[in-house]
Amino acid sequence: QCNLEGKWKNELGSIMTLSPLDKNGFFTGTYHTTVTANSNLVTKESPLMGNLNVFTADTQQRVFGFLVNWTFSNSVTSFVGQCFVQKDGTERLQTTWLLRGSAATEEDNWSQTSHRVGTNVFTRLNTEEA
Ligand SMILES: O=C1C=CC(=NNc2ccccc2C(=O)O)C=C1
Numbered sequence: 717q718c719n720l721e722g723k724w725k726n727e728l729g730s731i732m733t734l735s736p737l738d739k740n741g742f743f744t745g746t747y748h749t750t751v752t753a754n755s756n757l758v759t760k761e762s763p764l765m766g767n768l769n770v771f772t773a774d775t776q777q778r779v780f781g782f783l784v785n786w787t788f789s790n791s792v793t794s795f796v797g798q799c800f801v802q803k804d805g806t807e808r809l810q811t812t813w814l815l816r817g818s819a820a821t822e823e824d825n826w827s828q829t830s831h832r833v834g835t836n837v838f839t840r841l842n843t844e845e846a
Contacts, residue, residue, distance in 0.1 A: 717775045718799030718807050720768055723841035731841060732764070741770035747784045760788045766795075776801065780809075791817035795836070809838035 720743060724732045734745040747762045766782025781796045797811030815832045 718778065718801055718809075720780065720799065720809075724809060724838035725841050726836040726838045728836070732838060734766075737768055737770070739770070741768035741780075742766075743768065743782070745782070749786075751788065758788070760786070762787045789817070791815060807840055811836050811838065 720734050721736050722734060724734070726732070728749070730747060730749040732745060732747050735743050737743045743766050745764045745766070747764050748759055749762070750757055750759045762784050764782050764784045766780055768778055768780040770778070772778060777798065779796070779798045781794065784793045784795070786792060793813050793815045795811045795813045797809050800808050800810060802808065812835050813833065815834075
C-alpha cells in the first residue's frame with residue numbers, strides 16, 4: 717500500500733519531502749522547486765501541509781490533498797490526488813493542482829500560458845537521486 721512519507725519528484729523535477737502522518741492522516745513537508753526568477757534559475761524551498769483520507773477501510777485507494785505555501789511569490793498551490801501502486805511495486809501520486817495568485821517574480825516559462833490548473837505525477841526519489 718502507498719506510504720506518502722518520504723521524497724517524491726514530479727515531471728518538473730521538483731522534490732517534495734513528506735513527514736510521517738499522524739493518526740488523522742495529517743502531514744507536513746517541504747517542496748523544492750526550480751523556477752526562473754528574473755531569468756536565473758533558483759531552487760526554492762516552500763512549506764506544505766496536507767491530509768490523507770485515513771477514514772476509508774480501503775488502504776489501496778487513499779486520496780489526499782496538500783497545500784504548498786510558496787515562499788518566493790504571493791501564491792499557493794493546492795494539490796489533490798491519489799497514490800497508485802504499480803504491479804512492480806513502484807508508487808505514483810497522480811495529482812491535480814490549482815495555482816492561486818500570481819508569482820511576485822517573473823513566472824517560470826512553463827507557466828507562460830498562465831494556466832492555473834494542471835496535473836503532476838510524482839514518483840519516489842530513488843537513493844542515487846536523493
Ligand atoms: O507562483 C508560482 C509560480 C509558479 C510555480 N511553479 N511551481 C509549480 C506550480 C504548480 C505545480 C507544481 C509546481 C512545481 O514547481 O512543481 C509556483 C508558484
